[in-house]
Amino acid sequence: MRTLLDGCERIMTLAAAAAAVVMMLLTTADALGRYLLNRPILVALEVTTNYLMIAAVFLALPYTYRQGANIRVTFLSDRLRGAPRLAVSYAVQVLSVVYCGAMLYATFQQLRNMHATGTLFTTVELPIWPGHALVVLGLLVLTLMMLLDLREVRAGRSSLLTGG
Secondary structure, three states: OHHHHHHHHHHHHHHHHHHHHHHHHHHHHHHHHHHHOOOOOOOHHHHHHHHHHHHHHHOOHHHHHHOOOOOOOOOOHHHOOHHHHHHHHHHHHHHHHHHHHHHHHHHHHHHHHHHHHOOEOOOOOOEOHHHHHHHHHHHHHHHHHHHHHHHHOOOOOOOOOOOO
C-alpha cells in the first residue's frame, strides 16, 4: 500500500506542478491578450480558479505532508517526554486522520451532488465536478498516508510530527 501511495504522490506532485505552470502561462496569455490585443481569453478565469488552482493546491497535499511541511504548533509537545508525549502524538495523528476523513466525506458528497445535477459554469458550458474530483483525490491520498503513518508515531517517524 505504501508503494502505491508513494507512486500516487509522485504523479500528483508532477500534476500539481504542471497545473501551476499552465496557470501561469494561461494568466500571462490572458493578460497579454486583454491589454495588448483587446481580446481576453474567455475561459481563463474559470479554468484557472476552478481547475488549475485546485489541482495545484490539492494534488500537492500528499507531497507537503510527506515533507513535513504542514504548520504545527509544538509548544506543548516540545516540553513533554516519554508516555505523555507519545499520547499527544497519537492524539494529534488520530485527530488529523479524523478531520481529513470528515473533509473527504464532505467533498465527496459535494462531488456527487455536482455530478448528479450536471452543474455548469455560467459563462461557458464546462462541468464543475472535475475540480471537486481533484479535491477528493488529494484528500483521499492524504488521509490514507496519514492513516498508514499511525504505526510510525511510536518511532517518531510520522510525517505529521516531523518537519524539515
